[in-house]
Amino acid sequence: MIVNERCTAYINSLNSGNTPFLNEIEKSARQTWVPIIRKETQTLLKFLLAEHKPGTILEIGAAVGFSAILMAQYSDASITTIENYDVRIPIAKENFEKSGFKDRIKLLEGNAEEILPALTESYDMIFIDAAKAQYPYYLEEAKRLLKKGGLLVADNCLQDGDVFESKFAVNRRNRTIHKRMRDFLYSITHDADFSASVLPVGDGVTLAVRI
Numbered sequence: 001m002i003v004n005e006r007c008t009a010y011i012n013s014l015n016s017g018n019t020p021f022l023n024e025i026e027k028s029a030r031q032t033w034v035p036i037i038r039k040e041t042q043t044l045l046k047f048l049l050a051e052h053k054p055g056t057i058l059e060i061g062a063a064v065g066f067s068a069i070l071m072a073q074y075s076d077a078s079i080t081t082i083e084n085y086d087v088r089i090p091i092a093k094e095n096f097e098k099s100g101f102k103d104r105i106k107l108l109e110g111n112a113e114e115i116l117p118a119l120t121e122s123y124d125m126i127f128i129d130a131a132k133a134q135y136p137y138y139l140e141e142a143k144r145l146l147k148k149g150g151l152l153v154a155d156n157c158l159q160d161g162d163v164f165e166s167k168f169a170v171n172r173r174n175r176t177i178h179k180r181m182r183d184f185l186y187s188i189t190h191d192a193d194f195s196a197s198v199l200p201v202g203d204g205v206t207l208a209v210r211i
């Protein structure tokens with residue numbers, strides 16, 4: 001938890017809720033330890049969708065489809081989402097089918113590192129929420145694939161606070177992620193082609209507009 005727990009609990013108590021189907025997926029995901037965006041990140045995403053009105057969205061990291069369905073629910077966008085975990089892919093497909101948004105959500109099955117270089121379309125919004133150690137690489141691809149004026153959103157950028165701790169306070173297993181995430185944050189905040197802001201929302205969210 002990056003922000004004081006009481007503050008987060010209070011902000012989340014103001015959350016006006018989602019559709020019953022999204023609630024169902026969220027509940028099942030939490031019960032089965034599938035990592036999905038936190039409540040406060042959901043609220044931020046809904047706000048961004050209302051403000052930015054993307055026509056096309058690329059998501060890296062679908063899991064069981066919760067955030068893709070949320071983005072379809074709260075925008076008119078066509079969404080392309082990528083997932084490589086074979087256990088989650090059939091669940092995501094079933095959820096897309098049941099959501100009623102199957103025609104607006106395309107699932108690309110496989111490793112993002114192999115799929116991204118083959119994409120040629122430009123997107124109005126890109127949501128990065130997959131392998132944390134790959135964020136510097138996703139940034140390079142996002143820069144190539146995002147339209148000018150497009151919005152980049154990246155979740156889990158502060159890694160429950162590990163990212164702003166000394167590397168010696170981070171366990172060995174997480175040090176690579178810690179370093180790569182710091183590299184990502186430095187790159188995006190110092191790239192003249194982006195205007196970026198790192199927010200302590202949820203697990204840390206970076207917002208950036210492609211200039």
Ligand SMILES: C[S@@+](CC[C@H](N)C(=O)[O-])C[C@H]1O[C@@H](n2cnc3c(N)ncnc32)[C@H](O)[C@@H]1O
Nearest residue numbers: 036037061063066067083084085111112130131
């Ligand atoms: C945090 S979860 C995504 C949650 C989802 N965005 C949501 O909020 O509903 C990250 C997902 O990215 C997937 N992933 C990790 N590395 C990947 C890669 N290299 N290519 C494709 N998917 C990947 C994982 O299997 C996992 O399901």
